[in-house]
Every structure is written in C-alpha cells, then in structure tokens.
Amino acid sequence: MKSIVVNGAGEYISDAPIPSGLDYCCHQHELGTLVALYSDFGLCYQGFHAQPDEALNEYQRFNSLDVSLRNQVITQDKPLHLIGTDFQLMVWQRLCKLSRSDTSSYSHFAATCQRPTAVRAIASAIARNPVAIRVPCHRILPKRGGTGQYRWGNAIKHQLLRIESNQF
DNA sequence: CGCACCTGCTTCG
DNA sequence: CGAAGCAGGTGCG
Structure with a gap:
C-alpha cells in the first residue's frame, strides 16, 4: 500500500x-x-x-x-x-492519461497497461478508483458492447459517456 | 439476448 | 503460501 x-x-x-x-x-x-x-x-x-x-x-x-x-x-x-497498491496506482495513473472521449475496452486497456492477460485484475483495480470523473474509469467499456458496470451507478456511467461524446 | 464456463492475476488471511 | 474474488471474455443456443 x-x-x-x-x-x-x-x-x-x-x-x-x-x-x-x-x-x-x-x-x-x-x-x-x-x-x-x-x-x-x-x-x-x-x-x-x-x-x-x-x-x-x-x-x-x-x-x-x-x-x-x-x-x-x-x-x-x-x-x-491516491492510496492503493502499486498495481492499483499504476492502473489509475494510466486512466488519467486517457484523453476526452478516448474510450477503450477492458482488454485493450489491459494491453496498454502492459498486462494483456490480466484483464480481470485490471478491471478490479478500475472498480476501486476513488476519484470519479477526474480519473476517467467510465471510459473503459466491455468489448461485447453496453456500458458495463459503474461504482456510482450504471446509468451515470452511460450519461457521462454521452455528455463527453456530445461535446465535439 | 442469456447463460455456463473459462481465465489470469491481485489481494488478503 | 493458498484460496477467494473479480466493473471480463468466449462460445453456444
């Protein structure tokens, strides 16, 4: 920690x-x-x-x-x-590098973290992001489609993405 | 769609 | 060290 x-x-x-x-x-x-x-x-x-x-x-x-x-x-x-394990901090810091409306799938994001096979572990770390919006964990989506889960409610995740994509 | 099964990796005890 | 736990992925119907 x-x-x-x-x-x-x-x-x-x-x-x-x-x-x-x-x-x-x-x-x-x-x-x-x-x-x-x-x-x-x-x-x-x-x-x-x-x-x-x-x-x-x-x-x-x-x-x-x-x-x-x-x-x-x-x-x-x-x-x-931020407080977390080395792994969590790495994931959160990486999330911060995503630019606006730059979304990606969990598996693709895992690859950009140099952990292409650790999809589930990466997802767990994303789920524990303590700073909504500023650390844009909502920009990571399931490959199969849909918006996936969100700590503060799936509807909010969906709306955040809609707002971000509309402002262009 | 939903479901079952698989997966690799982190975390906690 | 072992076991639990995952905001996932895949294939099948």
Missing part, C-alpha cells in the same frame, strides 16, 4: 502521509451531487452521494481507514492524493 500525489495527467509528484482528516466539498454536477474529499495534499475521493458522510464512509471502508471529516471548503483545483 502506497500513498502518493499525482498531477492531472497521472504523473507522480511525491509521496504523502495517509490522511487522518479530510475537508469536504459538495457541488452540483448535472448528473447529481458530487462530494469531494481533500487531504492537505490533494483530492482523495470524489463520488456521487447525497451527503458528505456517505462519501467518507465509502472512503473509509475501501481503505480500511479511520478518518474524520474536517471543514467544508469550496471547490479546489488540487492534485490527486
């Missing part, structure tokens, strides 16, 4: 301590309320939730951590502060 800070392109910036407290910010996305959780080093979590504590619960459960909610803040443009 490592805890690192990366920029918007997924490039490594530095290591960082595991957060003990997080600031939060709720803002309206056209598909729902988006809750962001910030450590002192960057954006740790972003997901579709009605309440900030739901987001915190998710974050704690996924990372087996005990973290407190601190202050409400306004939307901040910060780097990402």
Whole structure:
C-alpha cells in the first residue's frame, strides 16, 4: 500500500502521509451531487452521494481507514492524493492519461497497461478508483458492447459517456 | 439476448 | 503460501 500525489495527467509528484482528516466539498454536477474529499495534499475521493458522510464512509471502508471529516471548503483545483497498491496506482495513473472521449475496452486497456492477460485484475483495480470523473474509469467499456458496470451507478456511467461524446 | 464456463492475476488471511 | 474474488471474455443456443 502506497500513498502518493499525482498531477492531472497521472504523473507522480511525491509521496504523502495517509490522511487522518479530510475537508469536504459538495457541488452540483448535472448528473447529481458530487462530494469531494481533500487531504492537505490533494483530492482523495470524489463520488456521487447525497451527503458528505456517505462519501467518507465509502472512503473509509475501501481503505480500511479511520478518518474524520474536517471543514467544508469550496471547490479546489488540487492534485490527486491516491492510496492503493502499486498495481492499483499504476492502473489509475494510466486512466488519467486517457484523453476526452478516448474510450477503450477492458482488454485493450489491459494491453496498454502492459498486462494483456490480466484483464480481470485490471478491471478490479478500475472498480476501486476513488476519484470519479477526474480519473476517467467510465471510459473503459466491455468489448461485447453496453456500458458495463459503474461504482456510482450504471446509468451515470452511460450519461457521462454521452455528455463527453456530445461535446465535439 | 442469456447463460455456463473459462481465465489470469491481485489481494488478503 | 493458498484460496477467494473479480466493473471480463468466449462460445453456444
């Protein structure tokens, strides 16, 4: 398990301590309320939730951590502060390199990660992406068609893709 | 379509 | 180290 800070392109910036407290910010996305959780080093979590504590619960459960909610803040443009195994971090960083409306299948994405046969492991790592939208896990789709699964709801994944493809 | 079966790899105990 | 668990893929009807 490592805890690192990366920029918007997924490039490594530095290591960082595991957060003990997080600031939060709720803002309206056209598909729902988006809750962001910030450590002192960057954006740790972003997901579709009605309440900030739901987001915190998710974050704690996924990372087996005990973290407190601190202050409400306004939307901040910060780097990402990600916690995960080497493998997960590699996958998330790779996702950040996808440009807008650049979608791919799970198997193709696995190949671009240099793990062409590890499709299921890659999919598991994608599923644990803690930062919706900024880490564009929604751009990875089943080869057979359809939009596949999404941690915050399949309908939202579908809509995100529609929005991204329409803006061209 | 849906289903059964297969798969390789990561993760956790 | 072994076993569980996968946001997948394939082939068949």
